[in-house]
Amino acid sequence: MIFQDSIVALSSGRLPSGVAVVRLSGPATRQVLEVICGRLPQPRLAQFGTFRRADGTPLDAGLTLFFPGPNSFTGEDMVEFHVHGGRAVVAAMLEAIVGFDGVRHAEPGEFTRRAFLNGKVDLLKAEALADLVTAETESQRRFALLNSGAQSALYTDWRQRLIFARAMIEAEMDFSDEADVPGAVGSTVWADVQKMISEIGAHMDGYRQAEIIRDGYDVVILGAPNAGKSSLLNALARRDAAIVTDEPGTTRDLVEVVLDLDGVKVRLTDTAGIREEAGRVEQIGIDRARDRARGADLILHLVDLNDPQAITGVSTEARRLMVGTKSDIAPCSGLGSTYDHIISVTSGSGVNELLDSIGDYAAEAAGNASDILPSRQRHIELLRKTSDFMKAALEAPSEAAEIKAEYLRLAADQLGRISGAIDPEDLLDVIFSQFCIGK
Numbered sequence: 001m002i003f004q005d006s007i008v009a010l011s012s013g014r015l016p017s018g019v020a021v022v023r024l025s026g027p028a029t030r031q032v033l034e035v036i037c038g039r040l041p042q043p044r045l046a047q048f049g050t051f052r053r054a055d056g057t058p059l060d061a062g063l064t065l066f067f068p069g070p071n072s073f074t075g076e077d078m079v080e081f082h083v084h085g086g087r088a089v090v091a092a093m094l095e096a097i098v099g100f101d102g103v104r105h106a107e108p109g110e111f112t113r114r115a116f117l118n119g120k121v122d123l124l125k126a127e128a129l130a131d132l133v134t135a136e137t138e139s140q141r142r143f144a145l146l147n148s149g150a151q152s153a154l155y156t157d158w159r160q161r162l163i164f165a166r167a168m169i170e171a172e173m174d175f176s177d178e179a180d181v182p183g184a185v186g187s188t189v190w191a192d193v194q195k196m197i198s199e200i201g202a203h204m205d206g207y208r209q210a211e212i213i214r215d216g217y218d219v220v221i222l223g224a225p226n227a228g229k230s231s232l233l234n235a236l237a238r239r240d241a242a243i244v245t246d247e248p249g250t251t252r253d254l255v256e257v258v259l260d261l262d263g264v265k266v267r268l269t270d271t272a273g274i275r276e277e278a279g280r281v282e283q284i285g286i287d288r289a290r291d292r293a294r295g296a297d298l299i300l301h302l303v304d305l306n307d308p309q310a311i312t313g314v315s316t317e318a319r320r321l322m323v324g325t326k327s328d329i330a331p332c333s334g335l336g337s338t339y340d341h342i343i344s345v346t347s348g349s350g351v352n353e354l355l356d357s358i359g360d361y362a363a364e365a366a367g368n369a370s371d372i373l374p375s376r377q378r379h380i381e382l383l384r385k386t387s388d389f390m391k392a393a394l395e396a397p398s399e400a401a402e403i404k405a406e407y408l409r410l411a412a413d414q415l416g417r418i419s420g421a422i423d424p425e426d427l428l429d430v431i432f433s434q435f436c437i438g439k
């Protein structure tokens, strides 16, 4: 695909920085290079020199990397200017480049969008690149890196098997008059379709795991007023994120902190203490606490050992850890099996053990780093359709071979939509607008 306009952006991070990378892609690249560098640099070799405006005044000095199309990220002529990462330097460089005919600032994700439209990456790879750029934890990084190829390969394999299955069914239809075509072809094909349905099902089950890697393992602290919930949140976050006082009912809103536990993102939420006779504002906080518990992965249920009180109205399928608090002033020890953990935020006793437990559960939920997972809701929706069409193909009566073949075609098309091989247009804006500028 040939674009008329060229796009430029700062592709490296926040300024000021040691070095900043300004990226330009499109048909104006060569002309811009001839003016700014004085000549066309050798392809793919870093070249040092002075950057100049059209009137000869210097802008900066630095490295140039020229990638002639189609062997570039976007498939177009591209250049990277490595300039000093000062705000004024970058601003002057961008202004000089945008001054050329046909050059404009890039939209978010526009480089990757061009790469996709030029067949350099499929949509899955583009999404994985976006995930890699935004990865904050080790597990997010590994997940994005793995997904950039493995997910595509998995869907391509299923799609090819579906296309093959359909070809076999159609061939069988064509030769069905001839007596010596064995029905065995059909039965192997349908056995494979059945097998793929379970493979797709198992793959879709991994979505929760992908969500945990991306959005974090969701831990909610619950308990009666004054159980020590906010104190624990602050201790685990190592900062005063929530207000602590000796007054019951201090916390009303949800207070969330994000932790990185051994490379897994964990979201920890403090809530209002749950009790029956609450005032109006406090009651809203309590409703929020109960709501929040519903979607959690893990509940830390805190109970003041000196004043144990039940909490009501919490319904959740989450794993629950019973945590006895304020052990430093508790009258007795040896509390039996009521509690999974006994802690004191004041003395620090038991807090690290609790944190280790949370980390273990989070790591377990985030799963194996080598699992290939669906990474977007969009993938799940299309995989579900794929599987539904496959089931319809299986269930159609065997006399209706044409209908069965058509369902297989529809199933293969749904898989093609995930990678963007089929009908990508309506998705592009949604997908690429989530990227950052310069990517």
Ligand SMILES: Nc1nc2c(ncn2[C@@H]2O[C@H](COP(=O)(O)OP(=O)(O)OP(=O)(O)O)[C@@H](O)[C@H]2O)c(=O)[nH]1
Residues within 6 Å of the ligand: 223, 224, 225, 226, 227, 228, 229, 230, 231, 232, 243, 244, 245, 246, 247, 248, 249, 250, 251, 252, 271, 272, 273, 274, 325, 326, 327, 328, 329, 343, 344, 345, 346, 347
């Ligand atoms: N001795 C002792 N006091 C604690 C400990 N943890 C919390 N406290 C005290 O208990 C009181 C209540 O603590 P918070 O952390 O505000 O309790 P909370 O559960 O968030 O209370 P609400 O937000 O009102 O529901 C404060 O005075 C804390 O200093 C502890 O481990 N030992």
Ligand SMILES: [K+]
Residues within 6 Å of the ligand: 225, 226, 244, 245, 246, 247, 248, 249, 250, 251
């Ligand atoms: K309190």
Ligand SMILES: [Mg+2]
Residues within 6 Å of the ligand: 229, 230, 231, 242, 243, 244, 250, 251, 270, 271, 273
């Ligand atoms: Mg509190």
